[in-house]
Amino acid sequence: MSEPVILTVTDYLALVNKALAAVPRDLLVEGEVSDLRVSHGKWVSFDVKDEGAQAVLKCFMTAWQMHTPIEDGMRVRVSGRPTVSARFGKFQLNVDAVEPVGEGALKRAYELLKAKLRDEGVFDAGRKRPIPRFPERIGLITSRDAAAYGDFLRVLGNRWGGVRVDFTHVHVQGREAVPEILEAFAHFNRLPEDDRPDVLVLVRGGGGLEDLHAFNDEQVVRAVFQARIPVIVGVGHERDESLCDFAADMRASTPSNAAERAVPNRREVQAELEASAEFMAARLRQALAEKRHRTETAARGMAHALRHRRDDVARVLALLHERVGAWLPPLRERLAGMERLLKNVDPARVLARGYAIVRTADGTSAVLSSATGLVPGQAVSVQLARGSFDARVERAGTRRGQQSLV
C-alpha cells in the first residue's frame, strides 16, 4: 500500500481538466437554451437542457464568438471545451460555437439578427454605393458546382462582353462556407485600389433557412457591408431572402438577375449610342440652319436698308433739281443787274470821253484827285483812254486851272 497522494485544489482541478481535454472537441451537444445571461455585453452564460430529462449543461462563451443570436427556449447545438472552473468549482462547457437547430429556431435567430443589424444601420439605403455602369472586372464569389455559377456567366455573356471575371470558388453551404466566403472578401479587399474589380457578385441558388445559413451569418453579412468594392448579392429564387441581400449595395432576385444588374444590355447601349450620335447631328443641323437663317435675315435687312438709302438719294436729287429750277432765273437777273452796274462805273468808259487818271510815280501809284501836296518837279503818271505817259509838276495850286503839266 503506497502513500496517499495529496494535492492542492488547484492541482487537482488541473488534473481533472487535463482528463476532460480528452473529450473530443468536434462533438455537438443539442438541447434547449434556458437562463441566458449576458454580462457587460461581453460574457454570455446559458444552460442547455434535455427536454423532459433532468440534465443540465452549463455553457459559457464570449459575445464575439456568438455569430447567431440565441434566446431562451431555442433549440441549439453547441460545441466547445469542457472544463471545471477553478474559481467557481463549477463544471461548464467553454463554447466555441453555437447554432440554432430546426426551422423554428433558425427563423427566430434570423429575425433577431435581422433586427439587430437593421438597428445598427447595416441595411440603410443611404450607405449603399452605386454600381459602375460599365464594369470591366467583376469579382464572382460562388461555387463552381452550383447552377448559380453557370446562370450568372451565361446571362453575363448574353448581355455584355469584354469583362474579366475573377472567380473565387467557395462552398455556399456546409461548415466551410462561412470561412471561405469571408476569405474571398478578404482577398478582394486586400488588392491595391487600382487592381480591384469594379464590383463583387455573391450568388447561390435558393433554399431553406438551413441551406442559406452562410448568407445569414453575421460575419458574412458584415463582410458584404464592409467590402471595399460595391457588392451585388443574388440568392436563389425570387422569393428567397437572406440578410446578405439587405446588406448588399444592390440586391438581385436571382443569380441571373445579378448578371442583369452587373452589366448593361449591349443592344440597349448600342441604341443609346446611335440615339446620341443622331441627337448631336440633329442639334448641329439645327444650329447650322439657325445660323443660315440669321445670315439670310441680316443680308435681307442690309439690302432693305440699301434700297431705303437709294430712295433717299433719289428724293434729295429730285428736290435739288426742283430747287435749282426755282433759284436760277432770279439769280441770273441779279447777275445781269450787277453787270450793268459794273459797266456804268467802268473807268475805261470815262477815259474814252477824254478824261485822264493821274497817279503818283513814287511806287504807290496812288490816284490823285487833289493837287494839294504836289510839289514842282514831282513825277506823275498820266493814263489816257489809249496809252499813258509820265510827266512832272510845273506848278501846283488848289485853284482850278492853276495846275499845269510840262
Added chain:
Amino acid sequence: MSASKPKSFAKAFEELETVAQWFEQGDPDVDEGLKKFERGLELAAFCKAKLAEVENKVKDIEAKFYERP
C-alpha cells in the same frame, strides 16, 4: 476635352455623354459644335467597336485560406 484615344468603354461613354450634353445647351456655336460632333462620332465608334467584343474571360482566383483564430 482630350482628343486622345479613350482608355476604356466607361471613360469613352462618359465623355460621349458630356459631349451630347453640350449639344443640349440653347444655342450651340457651329464651329465648336463641329469639333464636338467629330469627337462624339469618334467616341461612339470606339464604343461600338467595344460592343462587338462578345467574350468574357473567366480567371480562377485561388483565395489564400490563411489560418483563422
